[in-house]
Amino acid sequence: xxxxxxxxxxxxxxxxxxxxxxxxxxxxxxxxxxxxxxxxxxxxxxxxxxxxxxxxxxxxxxxxxxxxxxxxxxxxxxxxxxxxxxxxxxxxxxxxxxxxxxxxxxxxxxxxxxxxxxxxxxxxxxxxxxxxxxxxxxxxxxxxxxxxxxxxxxxxxxxxxxxxxxxxxxxxxxxxxxxxxxxxxxxxxxxxxxxxxxxxxxxxxxxxxxxxxxxxxxxxxxxxxxxxxxxxxxxxxxxxxxxxxxxxxxxxxxxxxxxxxxxxxxxxxxxxxxxxxxxxxxxxxxxxxxxxxxxxxxxxxxxxxxxxxxxxxxxxxxxxxxxxxxxxxxxxxxxxxxxxxxxxxxxxxxxxxxxxxxxxxxxxxxxxxxxxxxxxxxxxxxxxxxxxxxxxxxxxxxxxxxxxxxxxxxxxxxxxxxxxxxxxxxxxxxxxxxxxxxxxxxxxxxxxxxxxxxxxxxxxxxxxxxxxxxxxxxxxxxxxxxxxxxxxxxxxxxxxxxxxxxxxxxxxxxxxxxxxxxxxxxxxxxxxxxxxxxxxxxxxxxxxxxxxxxxxxxxxxxxxxxxxxx
Numbered sequence: 001x002x003x004x005x006x007x008x009x010x011x012x013x014x015x016x017x018x019x020x021x022x023x024x025x026x027x028x029x030x031x032x033x034x035x036x037x038x039x040x041x042x043x044x045x046x047x048x049x050x051x052x053x054x055x056x057x058x059x060x061x062x063x064x065x066x067x068x069x070x071x072x073x074x075x076x077x078x079x080x081x082x083x084x085x086x087x088x089x090x091x092x093x094x095x096x097x098x099x100x101x102x103x104x105x106x107x108x109x110x111x112x113x114x115x116x117x118x119x120x121x122x123x124x125x126x127x128x129x130x131x132x133x134x135x136x137x138x139x140x141x142x143x144x145x146x147x148x149x150x151x152x153x154x155x156x157x158x159x160x161x162x163x164x165x166x167x168x169x170x171x172x173x174x175x176x177x178x179x180x181x182x183x184x185x186x187x188x189x190x191x192x193x194x195x196x197x198x199x200x201x202x203x204x205x206x207x208x209x210x211x212x213x214x215x216x217x218x219x220x221x222x223x224x225x226x227x228x229x230x231x232x233x234x235x236x237x238x239x240x241x242x243x244x245x246x247x248x249x250x251x252x253x254x255x256x257x258x259x260x261x262x263x264x265x266x267x268x269x270x271x272x273x274x275x276x277x278x279x280x281x282x283x284x285x286x287x288x289x290x291x292x293x294x295x296x297x298x299x300x301x302x303x304x305x306x307x308x309x310x311x312x313x314x315x316x317x318x319x320x321x322x323x324x325x326x327x328x329x330x331x332x333x334x335x336x337x338x339x340x341x342x343x344x345x346x347x348x349x350x351x352x353x354x355x356x357x358x359x360x361x362x363x364x365x366x367x368x369x370x371x372x373x374x375x376x377x378x379x380x381x382x383x384x385x386x387x388x389x390x391x392x393x394x395x396x397x398x399x400x401x402x403x404x405x406x407x408x409x410x411x412x413x414x415x416x417x418x419x420x421x422x423x424x425x426x427x428x429x430x431x432x433x434x435x436x437x438x439x440x441x442x443x444x445x446x447x448x449x450x451x452x453x454x455x456x457x458x459x460x461x462x463x464x465x466x467x468x469x470x471x472x473x474x475x476x477x478x479x480x481x482x483x484x485x486x487x488x489x490x491x492x493x494x495x496x497x498x499x500x501x502x503x504x505x506x507x508x509x510x511x512x513x514x515x516x517x518x519x520x521x522x523x524x525x526x527x528x529x530x531x532x533x534x535x536x537x538x539x540x541x542x543x544x545x546x547x548x549x550x551x552x553x554x555x556x557x558x559x560x561x562x563x564x565x566x
Contacts, residue, residue, distance in 0.1 A: 009232060009269075010056050010057060011299075011557065012298055012299065012302040014053050014057075014557075015299075015302065015306070015553070015557045016302070017049050017052050017053055017056070018053075018557070019306060019310065019550075019553075020044040020049065021044070022044060022045055022046070023043070024043070024044045025041045025042060025043055025083045025221070025225075026041065026052060027040055027041035027042065027074070028052065028056070029077065031066045031067075031069045031073070032064045032065070032066060032239075033064045033066060033239055034069070035069035035240075037073060037077065039051075039052070039055065040077070040083070040084055040218075041077055041080070041082065041083040041221075042083055042085070042086060043084070043085045043086070043087075045087045047086060047087065048086050048087075064238060064239045065233060065235045065236065065239060067231070067233060067237040068239075068242075069239070071229065071231055071247075071251065071264075071281075072250075075229060078227045078260060078262050079258060079259060079260060080218075081221045081260060082218035082219065083221055084215060085219055086213065086216060221260075224315070224396065224399055225260075226309070226315065226396060227260060227261065228263045228264070228265060228287070229262055229263070229264045229285070230265050230305065231264065231265070231266045231267065231278070231281065233266075233267070233268060233269065233278070234272060234273055235272050235273060236272065244274070244276065244277045244280065247277065247281070248277070248284050251264070251285065252284045255284065255286075263285055263286050263287045264281060264282060264286070264287045265282060265288050265290070265305050266282045266290070267289075267290045267301060268289065268291050268292065269292045269298070270292075270293075271504055271505060271508075273508075275289065275291065275507050275508040275510075275511040275512070276511065278511075279512075279514075279515055282515060283515065286351045286352065288308075288515065288521050288522075288523055289511055289512055289515050289523060290523055291509060291523070293505060299551070299557075300551050300554070302554055303547070303550040303551035303552070303555065304543065304547045304550065304551055306550050306554070307546045307548070307549065308354050308546075308547055310546070311354045311355040311544065311546040311547070312352050312354060312355075312396055313353055313354060313355040313357075314352065314353040314393040314395060314396060315351075315352050315353075315393065315396055316351070316394050317351060317352065317391070317393040318347060318391070319347070319350055319390070319391055320345055320346070320347050320389070320390040320391075321345065321346040321347075321363050321365075321387055321388075321389055322387050322389075322390060323346075323386070324385050324388070327365055327366070327367050327387055328365065328366045329344055329346040329363060329364070329365055329387075330364040330365060331346075332346055332363050332364070333362040333363075333433045334361050334362070334433070334518075335436070335518035335519065336348050336350050336361075337349045348361055353393070354544050354546070355544065355546060356545055356546065357521075358520065360429040360432075362429055362433065365387070367384075367386060367412075370412060382411070382412060383409050383410070383412075384410055384411070384412045385407055385408065385409050386408050386409070387408050388405060388407055388408065389405070389406045389408060390403065390404070390405050391406075424471055424473045424478060427468060427471075428468070428478045428482060431464070431482065432481065432485065432517050433517075434461060435461060435465070435485045435489060435517055436514050438458055438489070439458070439488075439510050439513060440514055441457055442454040442455070442457055442458050442492060442496050442510065443507060443511065443514070446496040446507065446510075447507070451496055451499065454496040454502075455493045455496055458489050458492050458493045461489055462493070465482060465485050465486045465489065466486060468482055469486065477541075485517075488517070491509065491513075492506075492510055494506075495507075495509050495510065496510070516542065519542075520542050522542045522547065
């Protein structure tokens with residue numbers, strides 16, 4: 001990463017720091033050929049936020065991308081379950097957090113940043129690569145990973161003053177020649193070249209932070225804290241674990257065995273990253289993959305992700321469908337992990353829910369026929385209970401476990417009436433699921449250079465979607481969603497029509513849109529730049545009010561004045 005792109009990424013990171021409350025926590029990790037913890041997870045007091053912003057400004061680009069090292073160190077930072085509070089004079093390793101609300105824990109990781117000459121003498125550290133390591137190529141590819149964890153209560157973020165970047169900023173110290181060699185840190189506990197599967201790790205001693213102030217003892221994080229990792233990259237993983245299968249598999253195992261749940265969001269900048277890798281990492285981590293085609297999309301995507309992070313209302317959400325007697329669950333249509341018990345109970349692990357967010361889960365059920373003389377036979381159109389829905393979750397705002405239960409009742413008739421139509425809401429959600437599935441199939445066809453079949457399958461779906469759009473009962477958010485599905489299919493057809501279209505950005509758009517429709521979450525792009533001929537790009541269907549507000553703030557702080565068409 002370099003130039004305007006890295007400037008905007010830094011601005012996005014500073015924006016996140018500015019939005020964190022004194023009860024939130026933030027950590028910073030930097031990775032290239034080696035991986036280092038710039039600062040431990042710390043409470044974001046005003047003094048610490050000033051220091052964090054200074055260290056973010058100091059980052060400069062390098063060529064290598066140890067994506068696995070940055071990602072796994074960010075994960076480790078969350079699992080330590082500790083943070084520093086630099087404003088407490090007396091600390092205890094097991095001292096409880098006295099706040100009465102849940103905090104946000106974040107671990108921030110910046111990839112391919114090496115020179116840090118803008119650090120003060122108290123916090124400056126220079127890192128050399130391991131002996132015998134190959135010289136870094138002159139590629140411009142960079143990567144960045146960031147792990148945020150939002151506070152429990154989704155309160156509106158404070159207003160942030162805008163500080164536009166001067167048109168001609170003075171050159172940073174990392175752009176100037178060194179006057180003398182800097183000392184090299186060799187930490188005996190974490191030597192360069194040692195970090196599991198991922199290459200070197202060199203942590204910055206806590207005593208080096210905040211003008212050399214002595215580091216406090218770690219404190220224990222809240223058990224119900226909301227934890228996330230943001231992973232940024234504009235290149236391919238070329239250090240550490242580079243195999244997609246191994247990297248995704250390792251992350252999946254880490255998350256499955258983790259003591260504390262962490263959500264992973266990925267951000268791919270430009271045309272040189274792997275959307276398949278970032279998409280699968282986001283899927284394994286229960287997060288969203290954002291494709292940022294142009295620099296001015298950084299503000300929108302980051303604001304969208306941060307808005308979701310700061311508005312998590314429920315965690316560990318699970319939905320069970322318990323069939324009634326004579327009813328069998330035959331499947332569920334969703335991208336969430338699901339299973340069926342020996343008793344026939346269909347369970348879905350939904351994960352986190354944002355405030356004001358909706359999830360639609362479709363179940364296939366099979367009912368026994370009504371026998372003559374049996375229950376419901378005498379009364380045509382009698383109500384019939386097909387099962388019970390049970391919802392369990394952790395209420396982040398109330399810091400307590402919650403549950404809901406709902407009886408599923410349908411009307412059954414002896415003879416189906418002529419011209420009977422399916423429920424329009426169910427039809428729209430089925431269309432959403434089919435669109436995500438068709439995009440996945442089209443991407444697989446295009447990846448194997450079968451561009452004709454990739455487009456043909458999407459065009460068949462588009463015809464069905466347009467018919468659905470003519471339904472007179474279609475209105476409101478359902479109508480908006482159908483418009484979005486038609487637009488996305490049309491755009492997908494264009495982007496898988498040729499090899500050039502697919503390889504340049506088509507595969508990235510497909511992964512972002514597909515994942516967005518699977519999750520019912522916005523995978524925000526600046527569609528105004530790529531509006532199709534004769535079609536206006538629709539508003540982002542799944543964005544919550546909090547996300548929309550955070551996008552506006554992010555754009556304002558980063559000097560992006562464009563808005564999405566309403």
